[in-house]
Amino acid sequence: MKDILQKLEGVPGVRGALVMTLDGVIIASIPDEADHAAVAAFLSAVLVSIEKSAEQLNLVPLQRMTLTTSNGRLLLLPVGDLALAVIADAQTELSAVLAQVTAMTRRLLRQSKIDVTL
């Protein structure tokens, strides 16, 4: 999992990424020195808090959540039973990064079926 995440390291504009379970447990993250625990916990809280209302509005299944801020962007993509979060710059054109993320998401999905036992 870490190897796949490392594909994102060095991609222009990407500051960090993590793969987490839907209840906020981090499985892998980059860069090593970053502490993503709080972000994972809050992303998990976001998913829980919106789940019921989203279902009532037929806003399912979730494909992507993008949070754009003055200093950057946070992307959240569900991958099977896991979620991939990417923190990127606000200014950087994201299409190239998103292509990387999409490709990696597919790989993660395949790998999660093989390696991850929940």
Add this chain to the structure above:
Amino acid sequence: MGFLARSRDRLLLPLKAGKWKHTPAPSSLNELVQALLRLGDVEQAWEVVKDGFAKFKDNDLVRELHRIVARAHAELGLKSAQKEVKEKPSATAFLRLARCAVLLRDLDQAFHALDECIRRYPTSAHGYAALAELIEQRWLRDLAAADGRLIINYLRKAWRLDGSDASRPLRLAAFLARIGAQRSALDTIEEVLQLDERHADALALRESLTKIIDAEVAAGRLNPDLNDDTDSLLRQIEEQGRVVTDPNDTARIARETEKLRAWLPILRKKTGCDHAFVLEPKGGCFDEKGQVASNPLTGLAANLARSAQITARRADLGAVIEIALETAGGALLLQRAQRCAIGLLVDDPSLAPACHEALVALVEGRLTTPTAAK
């Protein structure tokens, strides 16, 4: 036509200048300024219009003329500053470029120029002070803790680099007082007064701060022996979406909501989405008819906005600008507009980009005239 018109303007210019000089009136000012603009003499037009604005600032025509010439003058200044930055870069050139960009409301360019200024000239006190001023404007709009920290850091740095200019510590003290760090503000003022014990503005600020601190201590809300935790105060302001000490906040948000609600029918028409609403910082939801009763959509929007704000703070991403929840069944888009947000429920996921564009256009004032809110 252009050649003939310019020639005619050149011939009539002394006459128009004389008319403005001897019988100053909005009409004569208009004729002279328009002729100067047609001749491309923006500098002279700017000098004349400044004079005219001082004389007839209540006149609509003069105000409009002043706005047009100010923009043309700023554009000229921007071009000249860009050239200077390229050919003979200096801190002053970057500062001028930033100032012109601010006048033209191109804040991205202004930030870029000032960032570049302090990167190339790390001892430019003016660069740090200007950057702090610009970030403070953004902080007043977004209340992002990260911006607050930058303002404090940059003003301190500007002061360290140029101790002779008391405007920086005074600005710092005013900012600290604004966020509720009165003791830190007072300490800053005391330092200014050590350098100049008769500084009138510092004395006035010290007096008002002392009164506030005494009242807070008497009420048991402040321990005079402890230091202010500015970071915690900034985070609290960001989380609450308001400056605690600001009594006009509720009225301000109500006014903003009222204005935004008027745009909703146009937004609906433009996007074809039935569900468009204004979300207040505390979670209240409004459409053009009034407050919307709690329902799954309002609950989802409020939860999403709140969680996004906390997540952005935890990830140190700054102020939230927009949130997009994209699903196979549709999308929910939230776009921050001043202190509130505008929400749009998009039934068809493929329409999400167009709807997003319409939301951005609304926030940037590019949609057509709104109807009055009922």
